[in-house]
Amino acid sequence: MVTKGTAAKKAAPRKTAAKAAPRKAAAASARSKAKSEASSGQPGKVGPVRRTFAPWNDPAAKPFILYENITKRFGDFVAVDDLTLGIYEREFFSLLGPSGCGKTTLLRMLAGFETPTEGRILLDGQDISTVPPYRRPVNMMFQSYALFPHMSVADNIAFGLKQDKMPKGEIADRVDEMLKLVKLEPFKTRKPHQLSGGQRQRVALARSIAKRPKVLLLDEPLGALDKKLREQTQFELTDLQQQLGLTFLIVTHDQEEAMTVSDRIAVMNQGNIIQVSTPAEMYEYPNSRYVADFIGDINLIEGTIASVSRGKVTVETADAGKLVVNQDLKADKGQKAWIAIRPEKVRIALKKPAARTDNVMSGEVWDIGYLGDVSTYHVKLPAGSTVKALQTNATRLIERPITWEDQAWLSFSPDGAVVLLS
Amino acid sequence: MAQHQDRNGRRLVIAVPYLWLLVFFLVPFLIVLKISFSQIAVAMPPYTPTFSLGEGWNGLVAAFKELSFDNYIWLTEDDLYIRSYLSSLWIAFVSTVITLLVGYPVAYGMARAPSHWRATLLMLVILPFWTSFLIRVYAWIGILKPEGLLTVVLQTIGILSPDEQVRVLNTTTAVYIGIVYSYLPFMVLPLYSALEKLDGSLLEAAEDLGCHPLKAFWVITFPLSLPGVIAGCFLVFIPAVGEFVIPDLLGGSETLMIGKTLWAEFFSNRDWPVSSAVAVILLLVLILPIVLFQRAQQRAQEREAG
Numbered sequence: 001m002v003t004k005g006t007a008a009k010k011a012a013p014r015k016t017a018a019k020a021a022p023r024k025a026a027a028a029s030a031r032s033k034a035k036s037e038a039s040s041g042q043p044g045k046v047g048p049v050r051r052t053f054a055p056w057n058d059p060a061a062k063p064f065i066l067y068e069n070i071t072k073r074f075g076d077f078v079a080v081d082d083l084t085l086g087i088y089e090r091e092f093f094s095l096l097g098p099s100g101c102g103k104t105t106l107l108r109m110l111a112g113f114e115t116p117t118e119g120r121i122l123l124d125g126q127d128i129s130t131v132p133p134y135r136r137p138v139n140m141m142f143q144s145y146a147l148f149p150h151m152s153v154a155d156n157i158a159f160g161l162k163q164d165k166m167p168k169g170e171i172a173d174r175v176d177e178m179l180k181l182v183k184l185e186p187f188k189t190r191k192p193h194q195l196s197g198g199q200r201q202r203v204a205l206a207r208s209i210a211k212r213p214k215v216l217l218l219d220e221p222l223g224a225l226d227k228k229l230r231e232q233t234q235f236e237l238t239d240l241q242q243q244l245g246l247t248f249l250i251v252t253h254d255q256e257e258a259m260t261v262s263d264r265i266a267v268m269n270q271g272n273i274i275q276v277s278t279p280a281e282m283y284e285y286p287n288s289r290y291v292a293d294f295i296g297d298i299n300l301i302e303g304t305i306a307s308v309s310r311g312k313v314t315v316e317t318a319d320a321g322k323l324v325v326n327q328d329l330k331a332d333k334g335q336k337a338w339i340a341i342r343p344e345k346v347r348i349a350l351k352k353p354a355a356r357t358d359n360v361m362s363g364e365v366w367d368i369g370y371l372g373d374v375s376t377y378h379v380k381l382p383a384g385s386t387v388k389a390l391q392t393n394a395t396r397l398i399e400r401p402i403t404w405e406d407q408a409w410l411s412f413s414p415d416g417a418v419v420l421l422s
Numbered sequence: 423m424a425q426h427q428d429r430n431g432r433r434l435v436i437a438v439p440y441l442w443l444l445v446f447f448l449v450p451f452l453i454v455l456k457i458s459f460s461q462i463a464v465a466m467p468p469y470t471p472t473f474s475l476g477e478g479w480n481g482l483v484a485a486f487k488e489l490s491f492d493n494y495i496w497l498t499e500d501d502l503y504i505r506s507y508l509s510s511l512w513i514a515f516v517s518t519v520i521t522l523l524v525g526y527p528v529a530y531g532m533a534r535a536p537s538h539w540r541a542t543l544l545m546l547v548i549l550p551f552w553t554s555f556l557i558r559v560y561a562w563i564g565i566l567k568p569e570g571l572l573t574v575v576l577q578t579i580g581i582l583s584p585d586e587q588v589r590v591l592n593t594t595t596a597v598y599i600g601i602v603y604s605y606l607p608f609m610v611l612p613l614y615s616a617l618e619k620l621d622g623s624l625l626e627a628a629e630d631l632g633c634h635p636l637k638a639f640w641v642i643t644f645p646l647s648l649p650g651v652i653a654g655c656f657l658v659f660i661p662a663v664g665e666f667v668i669p670d671l672l673g674g675s676e677t678l679m680i681g682k683t684l685w686a687e688f689f690s691n692r693d694w695p696v697s698s699a700v701a702v703i704l705l706l707v708l709i710l711p712i713v714l715f716q717r718a719q720q721r722a723q724e725r726e727a728g
Contacts, residue, residue, distance in 0.1 A: 113626055133629045146627035150645050160631030211631065 053263060054278075055088040062125070064089040064247055065110065065215060070119035072105050072271075079105040081271035082119070092241050092248045094258035096294070097268035103251045106268075107217050110249065111140045124214065134163075139213035143220040145204035147192040153203050154179070154188045160211040178206040181240070198229050205237075209244065216241075218250040222257060234260045255295050259283070267291050283342075288422045292340045299346065299387045300420075301339040305331045313419045315339055319381040320361035326414040331421060338420045343390035345416035348377050350402060352409050359417075361387065361410040365402055379408055451705070458698035459489035469695050493699035502683065503700060507707065510680040513594065513669075514662035517601040521609045521658045522651065524602060529613035529650075530643075533620070544614070547607050555604065559671050562600055566591040566672065592674035600668035605661065609654040616650025617643070660708055680704055 055061035063086025072080040080102040087093045095103035108114045110121060112133030120129045128136060139160065147156050157178050161171045179185045182202035192200055201221065208216055221237070222230045238261050241248045252258050258265045259279040266276045267290075275287045286292035289300060303317035313329045314322050315337050323339050331337065347353070353360060366386060367378035377389045389410055402408060460469040471485035497503045532543045550558060565571045568587035576582040590596050620643060628638040666681030673679070680700065687697035 111626075111630055113630075133626070134632050134634055138630075140627070140630045142623050142627055144621065144623050146621065146623040148624060148627070148642060159628070159633070163632035163637075207627075207631070 053090075055091070056086075056264065061088060063087055063122075064091075064124055065249070066122040067106065067109075068120050068122065070106070070109065070116045070121065072102070072109065072114060073117045078271050080109075080116075083271070083273055085266060085273060085276070087247065087249060089247055090241075090245055092238065092261055092263045093250070094262040094265045095249070095251045095268060096253070096255060096258040096265050098253060098294075101268040102271040103268050104219060107140070107219055107249060107251045110136075110215070111138060111217055112136050137213055138215040138217055139208040139211055140217040140219065141204050141208040141221050143223060145192075145200050145224075147200060147203055147207070149192055152189050152191055153184060153195070156192070156203055157207045157210050159207065164211065174210060178210050181209075182206045197224055198233075201225060201233070205240075209240075209246070212244070213246070215247045215249060218248060220252055221250065222254075223252075230257070231260075237261055259295070265295075267294055285418055286340065286420070289338055289340070289420055292418075292420060297343050297388065297390075299339075299341045299343060301341070301385065301387070303337055303339065305333055305335045305337050305419075307333065312414070313337075315419060317383075319383040319385050319387075320359075323417075324358045324414045325417045325419050327419055329419055329421075331419070335421065339417050340420050341387075341412050341417040343376060343388040344374075344392075345412050346387060346389040347411045348379070348389040348391060348402065349409050349411075350400060350406060353411050356411050358414060359412050363387070363408065363410065365404055365406045365408050368402070368404065377402060377408065379410055454698045454701055456489070457694050458493055458702050459491070460695045460698075461488070461490070461492065462693050462695055467694065468692050493695045494703075496696060497699055497703065502678075503680075503703075506678050506680040506683040507703070509678040510663050510665075511707075513597060513601070513677075513679060514659050514665075517598055517605070517662050518655050518659045520598060520602050521605055522655060525606055525609035525613055525654065526651075528606075529610045529617055532610070532614050533617035540618075547610050547614075550607065556667065559600055559604065559667055562596070562603065562672060563591060566596050566599070591672065594673065594677050596672035596674075597669050597677050597679075600672045601658075601662050601665060604668065605658040608657040608661075612653035612657065613647060613650040616647040616653075620646055656712070660712075663708060664704060 065087040067083055067085040070080055070083045071078070083102075083106070085106075095106060097103045105114055109116055110123075112128075112131065116129060120127050122128070123137070148159065151159070154175050157175045158171050161174055166174070175188075176185075179188055182205055184199060184202055184206065187195060187199060187203075192203065195203065201224070205221070208218075218237075222233055225233060234257060237248070241261075248261075250258075250261065259282075262279055264276060264278055265282050267274045267282065269290055275282060275291045277285075282291065282295050286295060286298075292298045292300070301315075301317050301319055301323065303315040303323070306314040306316040306322060308314075308329060308331050311326055311328055313325045313327050313331070315325070316322055317339065325339060352362075361379075361381055363379040363381040365377055366380040369376040369378075373393060375391050375393055377391065378386050379389060380386050387410055457469055460471060462468060463470045471488040473482060473485050475482075477484075528547075532540060532547075535543055563570070566588070567573075568589065568591065570588075570591070572590065573582065573587045576588065577584055577586070582588070590599070624642050624646075625635070625638050628642050629635060633641065664681050665679060666685055669677050669679040669682050670685070673682075684697050684700045684704070687693050687700060691697075
């Protein structure tokens with residue numbers, strides 16, 4: 001989508017290895033069978049994408065945006081509950097959560113449309129809690145796009161520049177540049193109602209970045225687009241963000257979208273942040289059942305801690321006896337725990353795997369979901385719970401396909417699962 | 423067969439408003455038009471010729487030959503009529519502007535009110551219609567007359583000394599007050615419906631892009647409410663031009679309005695033909711700008727669509 005580095009003043013490409021194509025791989029990892037080589041506690045090696053941009057691991061780095069003990073109440077309703085969050089410069093940060101979790105409120109507080117009930121918001125070290133929206137160096141792309149219906153595409157994009165009293169010639173140049181960036185040159189004089197949904201989305205994007213804000217806020221920016229267009233636009237967004245060197249803060253309820261575009265994700269629930277981490281860490285090491293369940297698909301097998309040693313946890317389950325996970329965990333024997341294992345990390349076979357002695361379960365194939373590229377097998381264990389196994393359909397012909405009511409063997413590596421205590 | 427019935431059904435539905443307009447607008451208008459070409463006579467009805475089928479075809483032709491433009495020529499010869507028209511247009515124009523200035527904040531406030539309040543506010547705007555228009559105008563006499571409510575209030579709060587009285591009744595000011603009061607709902611309702619539709623996120627977007635909220639009103643809210651402004655202005659201006667009751671009851675002898683002139687011609691002079699001519703001209707004066715405006719708007723819409 002973008003051809004030239006236009007506005008990137010600090011245009012040092014930070015993810016040299018992670019241009020569009022590897023990012024695609026990151027998205028696909030949600031479904032691939034790629035296994036994490038990382039052992040627990042070493043998040044640097046988690047997931048298939050190597051990142052060089054990680055200021056959050058640098059204790060000297062100062063957050064560019066800092067929410068400090070922010071609480072927001074609407075009457076009796078607590079939308080945001082004593083929340084602290086730092087976002088770094090040039091980061092692509094996602095706020096992910098179900099509707100009503102407070103993510104949009106958090107975004108709107110940064111834009112200035114809501115004032116925090118308690119706490120303060122720092123932008124580049126300065127408290128902006130009392131600065132009115134029209135003086136904040138942040139711009140927002142609205143979920144409804146909020147294009148001015150009585151203005152042409154060009155006038156919409158020029159609106160913010162005119163407010164800054166920019167000279168006319170410069171405005172015209174900038175508008176042309178923005179139109180080129182979002183590939184809407186032929187639609188310059190059109191009115192918003194003469195555009196398709198995708199084109200409107202681009203106008204809204206162009207308008208919100210025309211002023212080159214320090215931070216771009218995106219409120220469910222792709223929610224109104226169909227799936228194909230949404231996927232395409234996700235990559236365009238990440239390219240644009242790198243090229244312009246802006247800090248992006250995006251609100252979404254779509255976990256796939258968050259995984260694809262973000263450097264880091266914050267999963268929220270009921271006004272609290274449950275976990276903040278990179279997409280791969282979030283996926284491979286969720287810190288709770290809530291996050292595990294929210295991001296992707298996961299099997300949760302309930303049990304109690306049988307033994308804990310250095311780098312190894314054994315959990316006693318009703319469904320599959322003792323299961324072993326390689327993980328450093330502080331837990332007491334007998335404590336309630338859940339083994340969380342992604343379906344693509346569960347192997348399914350008709351014969352008992354000979355090589356493996358740990359983590360083998362047997363059950364009846366209950367349901368099969370054939371999606372073309374992959375198949376999901378729902379296997380019912382003797383104690384009643386169902387475990388899903390995902391298999392890539394790498395070959396066309398299979399000697400002995402698995403079918404309903406087959407007795408199947410499930411197994412997983414001790415590296416592939418996590419033990420969750422909450 | 424079904425399609426055929428469908429088409430007939432559609433024709434019937436369209437026919438109803440046309441028939442209504444034909445019977446209650448076009449036919450009366452043609453009668454007035456015909457009278458405007460007639461001559462005054464001491465008779466019943468007070469003009470000639472009258473068409474009657476009793477005298478056969480030749481009688482009809484003779485009657486047609488008697489029709490003339492004399493009344494219209496008469497209207498141009500006496501400057502009373504021209505002055506009445508101009509004065510009516512001016513009073514209607516000023517009243518419309520004042521109504522807009524008063525109505526806009528009212529409509530804006532209503533549209534911005536919490537949604538559970540809006541129905542009540544809307545009700546309050548419509549409430550005066552439950553009392554007769556005539557009674558409400560009479561009520562204003564009670565307020566505006568020298569010893570009326572307005573004087574009492576102003577004396578009580580000390581703006582007027584006890585021996586002073588307001589001199590508003592029977593002046594053009596009273597006419598303005600009457601028109602603005604009576605037609606305010608017609609301005610508020612279309613404005614409200616335009617402002618209520620306004621997407622609040624547009625104003626947020628404007629503010630987000632660095633626009634002060636006050637300026638955002640002028641560059642976003644006002645332009646987007648223009649359809650309401652135009653509709654409201656037409657709804658006030660057109661009936662105000664022909665207004666008779668308000669200038670008659672509240673206005674003085676110096677208040678010249680075409681409605682009053684028309685009434686005087688019709689009832690005091692019993693000159694039906696001249697008053698009919700006045701009415702026809704009034705209709706043309708009002709219809710022409712509306713037609714031109716609608717055409718311009720249609721063209722603008724077509725341009726936008728294409």
